[in-house]
Amino acid sequence: MFAAICRIQWKASVTALALLAALGFMVPLLTVQQAGFSAGDRRGWDLIGMLSTVEATGTLFPVLAVILGLTLAVGAWSADHQGEHVYALTLPVPRWHYVLLRFGAGLLLIVPVAVAVGAGCAVALGSLDLPTGLRTYGGAVTLRFALAATVSYAATFALAAGTKRTAAAVLAGLMTLIALALILETFGVSPAVVERVMNAVFARPGPFEVLVGPWAVIGV
Amino acid sequence: MSYAIETHELQYRAGKTFELGPLNLRVPAGAIYGFLGPNGSGKTTTIRLCLGLLRAGRGGVRVLGHDVPSQAPEMFARVGYVPERPHLYPTLTVREALALHGAFHRRWDPAAAADLLDTFRLEGDTRIGRLSKGETGKLLMLLALAQRPDLLVLDEPTDGLDPVVRRDVLMALIDFVSESGATVFISSHLVHELERICDWVGVMDRGRLVAEVPMHSFKNGIKRLRVRNAPAQAGDPPFVLLARERGDGASGTEVWVVRGWQPTMRQYFEGIGAVLQDVVDLDLEEGFVELLRTARVPGGA
Amino acid sequence: MFDDIDPRNPIPLYDQIAARIRLAVASGDLVEGDSLPSVRQLAARLRINPATVVQAYRALEREGFVEMRQGSGTYVRNVSTDRRRQTRDDQAARLARDLLAEAARLGIAGTEVARALQREMGARAQ
Numbered sequence: 001m002f003a004a005i006c007r008i009q010w011k012a013s014v015t016a017l018a019l020l021a022a023l024g025f026m027v028p029l030l031t032v033q034q035a036g037f038s039a040g041d042r043r044g045w046d047l048i049g050m051l052s053t054v055e056a057t058g059t060l061f062p063v064l065a066v067i068l069g070l071t072l073a074v075g076a077w078s079a080d081h082q083g084e085h086v087y088a089l090t091l092p093v094p095r096w097h098y099v100l101l102r103f104g105a106g107l108l109l110i111v112p113v114a115v116a117v118g119a120g121c122a123v124a125l126g127s128l129d130l131p132t133g134l135r136t137y138g139g140a141v142t143l144r145f146a147l148a149a150t151v152s153y154a155a156t157f158a159l160a161a162g163t164k165r166t167a168a169a170v171l172a173g174l175m176t177l178i179a180l181a182l183i184l185e186t187f188g189v190s191p192a193v194v195e196r197v198m199n200a201v202f203a204r205p206g207p208f209e210v211l212v213g214p215w216a217v218i219g220v
Numbered sequence: 221m222s223y224a225i226e227t228h229e230l231q232y233r234a235g236k237t238f239e240l241g242p243l244n245l246r247v248p249a250g251a252i253y254g255f256l257g258p259n260g261s262g263k264t265t266t267i268r269l270c271l272g273l274l275r276a277g278r279g280g281v282r283v284l285g286h287d288v289p290s291q292a293p294e295m296f297a298r299v300g301y302v303p304e305r306p307h308l309y310p311t312l313t314v315r316e317a318l319a320l321h322g323a324f325h326r327r328w329d330p331a332a333a334a335d336l337l338d339t340f341r342l343e344g345d346t347r348i349g350r351l352s353k354g355e356t357g358k359l360l361m362l363l364a365l366a367q368r369p370d371l372l373v374l375d376e377p378t379d380g381l382d383p384v385v386r387r388d389v390l391m392a393l394i395d396f397v398s399e400s401g402a403t404v405f406i407s408s409h410l411v412h413e414l415e416r417i418c419d420w421v422g423v424m425d426r427g428r429l430v431a432e433v434p435m436h437s438f439k440n441g442i443k444r445l446r447v448r449n450a451p452a453q454a455g456d457p458p459f460v461l462l463a464r465e466r467g468d469g470a471s472g473t474e475v476w477v478v479r480g481w482q483p484t485m486r487q488y489f490e491g492i493g494a495v496l497q498d499v500v501d502l503d504l505e506e507g508f509v510e511l512l513r514t515a516r517v518p519g520g521a
Numbered sequence: 522m523f524d525d526i527d528p529r530n531p532i533p534l535y536d537q538i539a540a541r542i543r544l545a546v547a548s549g550d551l552v553e554g555d556s557l558p559s560v561r562q563l564a565a566r567l568r569i570n571p572a573t574v575v576q577a578y579r580a581l582e583r584e585g586f587v588e589m590r591q592g593s594g595t596y597v598r599n600v601s602t603d604r605r606r607q608t609r610d611d612q613a614a615r616l617a618r619d620l621l622a623e624a625a626r627l628g629i630a631g632t633e634v635a636r637a638l639q640r641e642m643g644a645r646a647q
Contacts, residue, residue, distance in 0.1 A: 001323050001324055003323070004319060004320050004323035004324070005320075007316075007319075008309065008312060008316065008320060011311070011312075011316070012311065079309040079310070079311060079312075080309075082309070082310055083306070083307040083308065083309065083310075084307075086273065086303060086307035087307040087308060087309065089272075089273060090271065090273070090296055090301050090303075090307070091293075091296060091324050092293050092294070092295075092296040092297035092324060092325065092326075093293055093324065094293045097293075252570050252572075387568065390568045391565045391566070391568060392565075394564045394565045394568060394569070394570075394571060395561055395564075395565040397564075397571060398560055398561035398564050398565065398571040399561055412528070412529075413568075415528040415529070416528045416534070416567070416568055416569045416570070417568060417569055417570050418570065419570050419572060419573075436533060439531075440531070498626060501531035503528070503529035504528070504529070
């Protein structure tokens with residue numbers, strides 16, 4: 001059963017995956033090239049500037065991770081939504097089992113893209129001759145990428161699994177909150193509660209902490 | 221008698237106007253049970269309730285001995301379902317749909333599936349979203365049959381299909397039933413089609429089960445009598461008088477729609493000084509229409 | 522042979538099927554040893570309930586026209602000439618009965634029908 005679900009989910013996402021894998025492979029290469037680490041003469045290196053470029057380009061990683069997660073989650077459920085879940089609900093497996101199969105299949109599909117990122121890091125960073133004090137973090141970034149994609153996938157998956165009505169309701173709720181926060185800010189009312197929520201979600205040990213912070217493949 | 225489907229005081233409400241039940245459906249195991257009723261009478265809703273796709277307001281459902289919805293997964297392993305509206309994943313090819321279905325159903329028979337693919341002349345590489353209505357209908361039946369179920373629940377499986385496709389689909393169904401003895405629960409408003417194959421009939425009207433009888437007694441049950449010179453007050457007939465109308469033709473001729481007619485009841489007419497001119501058998505469709513007509517009149521039997 | 526069976530006819534389907542087979546045997550179209558279509562084949566071809574076909578075959582078996590052999594099919598038995606003639610007589614009687622009943626419904630006397638029959642038979646002989 002799992003193999004069958006994997007196969008159809010692969011089919012649904014293969015083009016997007018190929019694209020994201022290609023991009024994922026290129027980001028480390030791009031980072032190294034933009035920062036200038038591939039240029040020859042080390043003596044002219046402005047390390048501080050180069051490292052900040054590395055960090056800046058590095059923000060592409062979480063963006064890619066979130067898109068990957070989103071794509072896989074939507075791909076997991078789009079077919080079911082079209083038939084209003086009737087097919088899945090009439091299969092001889094409990095609902096939670098089916099949901100798990102879908103979830104697992106999508107999770108598995110993160111791997112090839114993460115591997116592409118890892119390969120890109122290996123290629124980009126492998127032949128570098130860095131000055132002492134600087135280290136490469138290709139492995140760590142790849143792992144972080146996979147984790148970020150997983151978190152993004154899980155969050156969107158939960159949303160996409162429900163009916164279109166609940167998904168719309170949740171999105172509408174989020175939009176309202178964001179709008180509310182913006183309005184309050186323009187009036188100079190800084191709601192501490194917004195900050196607290198942001199902290200809870202985006203700072204450790206919040207679930208989305210993995211997305212923020214530096215994504216540097218080269219650092220100290 | 222064991223039942224493939226039984227509901228107990230099943231009730232369901234939707235919005236302010238749609239109300240179903242209390243319904244006590246009994247589909248005998250091994251029967252080919254035709255579920256008839258006009259549009260909007262609640263046939264599809266009943267089917268959805270029986271399969272756990274809708275939650276009942278009150279009452280219970282057992283399908284093949286399994287409680288629905290608590291034991292729905294076990295039930296679905298033995299039930300082939302053809303819904304009113306196609307529910308398959310439109311981006312899959314026919315072949316992929318078969319593979320997916322087969323992966324989930326333990327009793328899947330790949331040889332039978334291949335056979336039916338051939339019989340139905342379906343191309344394996346066509347995307348489901350691109351299939352014609354007839355091809356979709358055939359595919360849905362194929363999937364349900366290749367599962368080797370103990371019960372087939374078919375919601376208007378031939379609706380909108382041309383006669384050739386309808387024949388192919390029904391032939392495949394009957395072929396399977398002949399060898400497996402599976403129960404069939406088929407809802408349709410194509411009464412003539414059901415007339416040939418069903419041995420039980422259940423009639424829905426406005427959310428209630430108006431009749432549930434073996435086919436032969438349904439067909440024989442309601443008759444039209446041509447009666448002449450009947451008195452205005454004809455008390456205590458041995459049959460159930462559903463309706464009494466003026467007939468066309470000679471004045472004094474009436475048409476009586478009755479239920480439970482026996483030939484020996486001719487004497488009754490002699491007794492009231494009337495002449496029984498004719499006993500007309502009704503086919504399933506006419507019987508169905510008369511049943512509904514009389515069921516809707518307040519005070520109708 | 523079974524093309525015109527009619528579910529709307531008050532005569533039950535199984536009876537209509539059995540009647541056709543009976544007559545085929547009576548007329549010699551089916552002889553001893555001939556096999557009837559399998560239940561599955563006939564039911565599917567006619568799109569009727571297989572139980573109906575079984576019912577027809579069983580009725581014929583009881584009357585001695587066929588025998589149902591487990592696992593191999595249903596075969597026509599030897600039916601005596603007398604029996605065959607009897608079957609044809611029965612069918613003719615049934616036709617006559619139906620014809621006269623229909624005539625009565627239309628208000629036509631039996632004698633008028635008989636006269637018409639004679640004329641018709643004469644015309645056919647030519």
